[in-house]
Amino acid sequence: MSRGIREHLPTLLVAVLASGFGVALLQVTGILTAVISGDDVTGSSATVAVMLMVVATSFIAIAVYVAAVTTANTVATVVAGRTRVIALLRLIGSSAAAQRAVIAREGLAVGAAGAVLGALIGTGAAWAIAEVCVAVGAIPAFHYGYLEPVLLVPMVAVVLTTWLAAWTGSRRVLAVRPAEALGNSAASSVDEVARRVGRTAVGVTLIALGALALAGGALIGLVHPGGVLIGVVGGILSFTGIVLVADRIMPRVLRAVGRTLGSTPPARLAAENAVRHPERATRMTIGLVVGVTLVTMFSVTMESYRQAMLEVMSTQERLEQSIGPVIDGTVAVFSALVGFSAVIAAVGLVNTLSISVLQRTREIGLLRALGFDRVQVRRMILAEAAALTVAATATGLVLGTVYGWLGAQSLLGGMTGEPRFVAPAVPWAVVAIIVGSAVLLTLAASVAPARRAVRISPVAALAVD
Known part of the structure; x- marks a missing residue:
């Protein structure tokens, strides 16, 4: 496995987990909405409906935020670890803009792959949790479709934040002169x-x-x-x-x-x-x-x-x-x-x-x-x-x-x-x-x-x- 692939594995793993986290949150919220709405007592309650909508909206915002912070932190750390390589490339003629563009494209590709894989894992996890809960009697049987447009929100967020993190994370490194960037830390x-x-x-x-x-x-x-x-x-x-x-x-x-x-x-x-x-x-x-x-x-x-x-x-x-x-x-x-x-x-x-x-x-x-x-x-x-x-x-x-x-x-x-x-x-x-x-x-x-x-x-x- 090449060094380039190895150094992107941590970013890919975090992108997968972040996307899976957001998608699973939305899927479970949708499942609970279906369960509670199908109940004769709770389904007719306007208060329950409002609270479910509020909770779902809150979870979307939280999932997107967690994805942004975690992904940005990981990408920034990986980029910081590539200071010497970037400095050497600049010394042999590569421009700062070209290096930043490379890092941004890498971030976009890793984010897209992680978002798709994470969505599949998150949906599978939500389905498994729901099936176990139904089997043990924690929740009643329900009808719910797992393909909802809202699932694109955390996926797009992971892609964008990985890309932006790669771009902004490279700014501090590339602002250093090549000779200075050759330092150890x-x-x-x-x-x-x-x-x-x-x-x-x-x-x-x-x-x-x-x-x-x-x-x-x-x-x-x-x-x-x-x-x-x-x-x-x-x-x-x-x-x-x-x-x-x-x-x-x-x-x-x-x-x-x-x-x-x-x-x-x-x-x-x-x-x-x-x-x-x-x-x-x-x-x-x-x-x-x-x-x-x-x-x-x-x-x-x-x-x-x-x-x-x-x-x-x-x-x-x-x-x-x-x-x-x-x-x-x-x-x-x-x-x-x-x-x-x-x-x-x-x-x-x-x-x-x-x-x-x-x-x-x-x-x-x-x-x-x-x-x-x-x-x-x-x-x-x-x-x-x-x-x-x-x-x-x-x-x-x-x-x-x-x-x-x-x-x-x-x-x-x-x-x-x-x-x-x-x-x-x-x-x-x-x-x-x-x-x-x-x-x-x-x-x-x-x-x-x-x-x-x-x-x-x-x-x-x-x-x-």
């Missing part, structure tokens, strides 16, 4: 990140606007479930702002986590590596932050939804018997479905950590030459993966809980016809699963990079220009 330093005043200002502004929209959605939700749509806009704005200023936030979180790793040389170097290049550290953590935030947000929202619905139905026995299984089925389906985002995040972290190790070949070679043995190198990379995973998981849990509660409040605040406060329900079992998965991800993310690092001899590593 393309990551921005702390001082360079600190000079990005405009980006920080935009990020802070988006966070403020998003917070206002989230508050407005929660207030409107007291009288109409449509408030959740405003909340979705607020969530997208605020989280986009967080992504823009993540290179200011994540290094601070990583520094705090790094202090808990210990004082051994591998631990101290791992902590320093995690914060020395804020841009690189942010690329490695932001995907996992997105994944954990999404899983936590859905879990908190669905648990709050489940408890609120059961509370309302406690005095309506007929309604409880009719819709109770549907509620449980809904929670189960979406709990399984949002696992897609965790898989996307895991792939992103493994990919970016592996590329980071490749970009630091000389650094690792120098450590080996100064006396670090193979075990210490492995421990350093494991500690670095642990710091990245813990920081991203903690940040995602906090953000997801806040977003999940505000989403539940916006959607359910006026469910009974009177304004009510929806208490946040934290699914501790899901939190435990997330933490356990983070431990496994730390081990998985460090295996391949550590193996690659210890295979290179100190002399060979130091010979890399």
Whole structure:
């Protein structure tokens, strides 16, 4: 397998997962709409119909956003890893415009292939989940067509975001002069990140606007479930702002986590590596932050939804018997479905950590030459993966809980016809699963990079220009 194909496999995999995630969300939403609409009790409820439409619209927006953030992050990381190759091509006469066009075409091709394959996988996953739920009695039998035009939304989003990510991700690399681009690391330093005043200002502004929209959605939700749509806009704005200023936030979180790793040389170097290049550290953590935030947000929202619905139905026995299984089925389906985002995040972290190790070949070679043995190198990379995973998981849990509660409040605040406060329900079992998965991800993310690092001899590593 050629190097060109290998380096695009991570991007293709993320594009497949992102497209599959969006398509599966839409398919499952359509299935639940068919199930609930076909019920004699719930099908005639105008409130249920409105809430289903609102939820479906919200899922479309969230699926598209997750695809955009995750794909852009992965492509940017891959492009950053090709700095030396691009520099050499420019030195022998290739123009910056020509190289950017090549990268953009590659991104378009990878995005298109990933979107189609992901749509097939997402539809198959939705069909399988629905069939299992029908078989175990979680939902009744239903009639639903799986070929809907709306499925093109996440597919087109993945294609466009992969293409745009390839184009914009190459801008910083190609802006460097060829002679400068021959350096070993393309990551921005702390001082360079600190000079990005405009980006920080935009990020802070988006966070403020998003917070206002989230508050407005929660207030409107007291009288109409449509408030959740405003909340979705607020969530997208605020989280986009967080992504823009993540290179200011994540290094601070990583520094705090790094202090808990210990004082051994591998631990101290791992902590320093995690914060020395804020841009690189942010690329490695932001995907996992997105994944954990999404899983936590859905879990908190669905648990709050489940408890609120059961509370309302406690005095309506007929309604409880009719819709109770549907509620449980809904929670189960979406709990399984949002696992897609965790898989996307895991792939992103493994990919970016592996590329980071490749970009630091000389650094690792120098450590080996100064006396670090193979075990210490492995421990350093494991500690670095642990710091990245813990920081991203903690940040995602906090953000997801806040977003999940505000989403539940916006959607359910006026469910009974009177304004009510929806208490946040934290699914501790899901939190435990997330933490356990983070431990496994730390081990998985460090295996391949550590193996690659210890295979290179100190002399060979130091010979890399």
